[in-house]
Amino acid sequence: MRQSDVIVIGGGFAGLTAAAVAAKRGKTVTVLSKGVGTLTISGGTIDLLGCGSDGRPFASPAAGLALVDPDHPYSKIGKEAVQAAVDFFLDLCETAGFPYRGNLQEMKWIPTAAGTIKPTCLVPKTMDTAPLAETDMVYAVGFHCLKDYYPHIVAKNLQKLPGYDKTYHIAMVDPRFTAGRDVSALDIARWLDTESGRQDCIEQLRNTVKPGAVLLLPPVLGTRPDYQVLQELEQAVRCRIIETVALPPAMTGFRLRNLLLDHLKSAGVRIVEQAFVAKAIVENGRCLAVVTQNSDRERSYSAQAFILANGGFYGGGLLAEPGKAVEPIFHLPVKAPASQTQWSNPRLFSREQQPFAKIGIAVDSTLRPLAENGSLALENVYIAGRSLAGYDFCFEKSGNGVALASGYQAAMMV
Amino acid sequence: MKIQHNNPDSCTACTACIAQCPVTAVTRKFRGPKMVGPALERMRLSQEDTEPSLEYCSNCKNCDIACPSGVPISTLNMLARAKSFKNRSHSLRDDMLAHGEKMAKLAEKIPGGAFLANLGMNLGGSLGLMNLAGIAGERPLPSYAAESFLRQFKKFKQQSCPDKVVFYPGCFINYNDPQVGMDFVAVMQANGYEVIVEEDFVCCGSPMVATGYLDEAGEQARTNTELLKKWRQQGYPVITCCTSCGLMLKQEYQELYDIEGMAENARNLYDGCEFLLLLADKGKLNTHFAALEEKVLYHAPCHLRAQGFGLPALDLLELIPGLRVENAGAGCCGIAGNYGFKADKYDISMAIGEKLFQRIKDSGVDTVVSDCGTCRLQIAHGAKVETVHPLTLLRRAYER
Numbered sequence A: 001m002r003q004s005d006v007i008v009i010g011g012g013f014a015g016l017t018a019a020a021v022a023a024k025r026g027k028t029v030t031v032l033s034k035g036v037g038t039l040t041i042s043g044g045t046i047d048l049l050g051c052g053s054d055g056r057p058f059a060s061p062a063a064g065l066a067l068v069d070p071d072h073p074y075s076k077i078g079k080e081a082v083q084a085a086v087d088f089f090l091d092l093c094e095t096a097g098f099p100y101r102g103n104l105q106e107m108k109w110i111p112t113a114a115g116t117i118k119p120t121c122l123v124p125k126t127m128d129t130a131p132l133a134e135t136d137m138v139y140a141v142g143f144h145c146l147k148d149y150y151p152h153i154v155a156k157n158l159q160k161l162p163g164y165d166k167t168y169h170i171a172m173v174d175p176r177f178t179a180g181r182d183v184s185a186l187d188i189a190r191w192l193d194t195e196s197g198r199q200d201c202i203e204q205l206r207n208t209v210k211p212g213a214v215l216l217l218p219p220v221l222g223t224r225p226d227y228q229v230l231q232e233l234e235q236a237v238r239c240r241i242i243e244t245v246a247l248p249p250a251m252t253g254f255r256l257r258n259l260l261l262d263h264l265k266s267a268g269v270r271i272v273e274q275a276f277v278a279k280a281i282v283e284n285g286r287c288l289a290v291v292t293q294n295s296d297r298e299r300s301y302s303a304q305a306f307i308l309a310n311g312g313f314y315g316g317g318l319l320a321e322p323g324k325a326v327e328p329i330f331h332l333p334v335k336a337p338a339s340q341t342q343w344s345n346p347r348l349f350s351r352e353q354q355p356f357a358k359i360g361i362a363v364d365s366t367l368r369p370l371a372e373n374g375s376l377a378l379e380n381v382y383i384a385g386r387s388l389a390g391y392d393f394c395f396e397k398s399g400n401g402v403a404l405a406s407g408y409q410a411a412m413m414v
Numbered sequence B: 001m002k003i004q005h006n007n008p009d010s011c012t013a014c015t016a017c018i019a020q021c022p023v024t025a026v027t028r029k030f031r032g033p034k035m036v037g038p039a040l041e042r043m044r045l046s047q048e049d050t051e052p053s054l055e056y057c058s059n060c061k062n063c064d065i066a067c068p069s070g071v072p073i074s075t076l077n078m079l080a081r082a083k084s085f086k087n088r089s090h091s092l093r094d095d096m097l098a099h100g101e102k103m104a105k106l107a108e109k110i111p112g113g114a115f116l117a118n119l120g121m122n123l124g125g126s127l128g129l130m131n132l133a134g135i136a137g138e139r140p141l142p143s144y145a146a147e148s149f150l151r152q153f154k155k156f157k158q159q160s161c162p163d164k165v166v167f168y169p170g171c172f173i174n175y176n177d178p179q180v181g182m183d184f185v186a187v188m189q190a191n192g193y194e195v196i197v198e199e200d201f202v203c204c205g206s207p208m209v210a211t212g213y214l215d216e217a218g219e220q221a222r223t224n225t226e227l228l229k230k231w232r233q234q235g236y237p238v239i240t241c242c243t244s245c246g247l248m249l250k251q252e253y254q255e256l257y258d259i260e261g262m263a264e265n266a267r268n269l270y271d272g273c274e275f276l277l278l279l280a281d282k283g284k285l286n287t288h289f290a291a292l293e294e295k296v297l298y299h300a301p302c303h304l305r306a307q308g309f310g311l312p313a314l315d316l317l318e319l320i321p322g323l324r325v326e327n328a329g330a331g332c333c334g335i336a337g338n339y340g341f342k343a344d345k346y347d348i349s350m351a352i353g354e355k356l357f358q359r360i361k362d363s364g365v366d367t368v369v370s371d372c373g374t375c376r377l378q379i380a381h382g383a384k385v386e387t388v389h390p391l392t393l394l395r396r397a398y399e400r
């Protein structure tokens, strides 16, 4: 049996953040994870809180934080801890040489591949829209063969939006891929990781774009958590570059995950891959150990405290069974509308939240799970990320924000 | 209950596997795990469909490690590969690469055979003969040891102990790297265990599965399953120090075949370092280590990571005073068993390993530790450093 101070279940953004915070506090940490989390393929922006339950955007994430209802994870965590989590994250990225921009006081609106804009809070430098203010000339840059990315749609839709009313041009870059599979942002990013790819791209851009413009690119500026590709391209073509938010696999999340993994390795955090946590050993309201199941045998891992960060329905942290939702490891009560027919709002694209999205585990202010009667269900288990009840990340734009703040808070409590 | 299901329908098309596949990262000729695995598998259920780019999958299992939905992608690929050989024949190259054990046995029968075979392979490499056969001439083939592990072991006088374990050496340790086996025996003896070696064990079949000889590997699986069962019933744990053998015996047998006793055997199988670490947990590990004043880098084999018990070698080596061990954490080394020996895969294999080679060069170490024999060959070839099995260091620390 492995012994640690803290065991984190789940290697998504919530779990990796919790591990980093606990390690910084001097704890020995083990992360048990089956599969990589959504961060690998998702946008690496930290959406903290975009809009309220009426669908209207907040002036700033901070303004929104003051308004969320009492069941919302942010209410439990508290504004100060959310601020501390943001500071922790910005500091970590800065130290790792991959600084993020943004703060709670400012809502950042960033362009998407659909030519819309979405609210977020913390973004990598590659997604900072500040350069837009400095020029009237914008190029929507596309890559030949890149699936699901249409620069003319980006241009056509964006130019109607305030702040984006500029002169648009289209520029196409050919990564010269012959035969082979569909081209994704990942392929282009890997091409730009190579010296020859970058030179080729620079050459092609130089022939089309005028210096002084802003280039809107899909998220393809390399796979590594550094700004080398951005800087080299910007200097060579004398334009500023902004990456848009695009469909998975999006490189922005991939970079952030690599940054976190590098950091955890140097902080001495053990990560056990392919470790599917199947059950827990609980005695008198305390978890003594969790048990992983593989094709050979079960293994127990014991610790003083456990952070459950294994995602919601999507990550495998919650399972839907006929008539109810269950949490498969600790069998904690899952807070859901009483009747399953009330789980979803049949108007899928209406401006209302989806009740099922708010299904999750109810917790107290220390993020420990609550029993049906409102008392503490387990003394040394803390919940972080998607399995928390009371928020619809998709609707309110708070996915990585809740993962960050709850991962941070949980690790501060252990 | 069988935990592994060959369930293409669990795939949510999240693309995490594509993002983590090392082959996809370096060549566009491969359509990637999701397409070749679960997406095509659904088609294969209804029609005969061959996907030519399937040959690029190295069976490294990084896709399985990435998948949040537990789809055994690489195994789906290997099943499809075997199926594709139903109506075409194997090349001489595949035949040689899949049957390392048979070739080694042949060499062993002739007096001085190991020497001659080594000579032949080196000449073959330099004369371009290997390339003709489809085997990468740029890469030194693993040479045969002058004396196999089994032969060395039989001459070795063990101290008898009440606690016994059974050792599964596997072809690589037995014929190419017997020192690792002898180091294992020495370390177990230092911990009060006597080692039994079952001479009837056959090749685990991993190289056969990777080359599309599914049925033949199934025969091996049947033989080994019977023998493993025999030892399990006598209450002896079975240990292997080769990560690919371990993965095959425990997990892939269950994913690929339906043989009585596999799941029970799996519960009784241990990786060498894992077993020692379990002793450490119980306070039973002999920790009378002398200091080893050096810095080494550890490379985690993909087939070890896929087993879901972490990196026990790292934890063990940390117990040796003076030894500074750092996890390279640079991903797949690229060789993936016999994949990197194929002439047309050599460049892919080296391109995958580049990140690791660079990491090794940057770290300035001259010794890299890894549990997998073929990883060690690749690292020695690509980064020009000395490589050792973790147990070799452990033995040194006991004997110094």
Ligand SMILES: Cc1cc2nc3c(=O)[nH]c(=O)nc-3n(C[C@H](O)[C@H](O)[C@H](O)COP(=O)(O)OP(=O)(O)OC[C@H]3O[C@@H](n4cnc5c(N)ncnc54)[C@H](O)[C@@H]3O)c2cc1C
Pocket (backbone or CB within 6 Å): A009, A010, A011, A012, A013, A014, A015, A032, A033, A034, A035, A036, A037, A038, A039, A041, A042, A043, A044, A045, A046, A047, A048, A248, A275, A276, A277, A278, A309, A310, A311, A312, A314, A315, A316, A317, A384, A385, A386, A387, A393, A397, A398, A399, A400, A401, A403, B067, B068
């Ligand atoms: C396509 C997509 C794009 C997105 N883009 C953004 C964005 O740009 N910005 C933003 O803020 N948010 C975004 N989100 C939302 C955001 O990614 C998630 O809300 C957030 O990352 C959730 O993190 P998590 O750690 O809670 O869960 P997950 O990332 O789902 O991680 C859960 C982890 O637990 C593991 N696990 C599950 N069960 C077990 C078990 N039994 N034992 C061991 N391990 C287990 C899983 O394999 C996984 O590693 C996006 C989401 C998606 C799906």
Ligand code: SF4
Pocket (backbone or CB within 6 Å): B020, B021, B022, B023, B024, B032, B033, B056, B057, B058, B059, B060, B061, B062, B063, B064, B073, B074, B077
């Ligand atoms: S086994 Fe390895 S090479 Fe094959 S698809 Fe999976 S990750 Fe790619």
Ligand code: SF4
Pocket (backbone or CB within 6 Å): B010, B011, B012, B013, B014, B015, B016, B017, B018, B033, B034, B038, B066, B067, B068, B069, B070, B071, B073
């Ligand atoms: S990681 Fe698993 S679920 Fe995701 S696309 Fe690959 S096979 Fe499908």
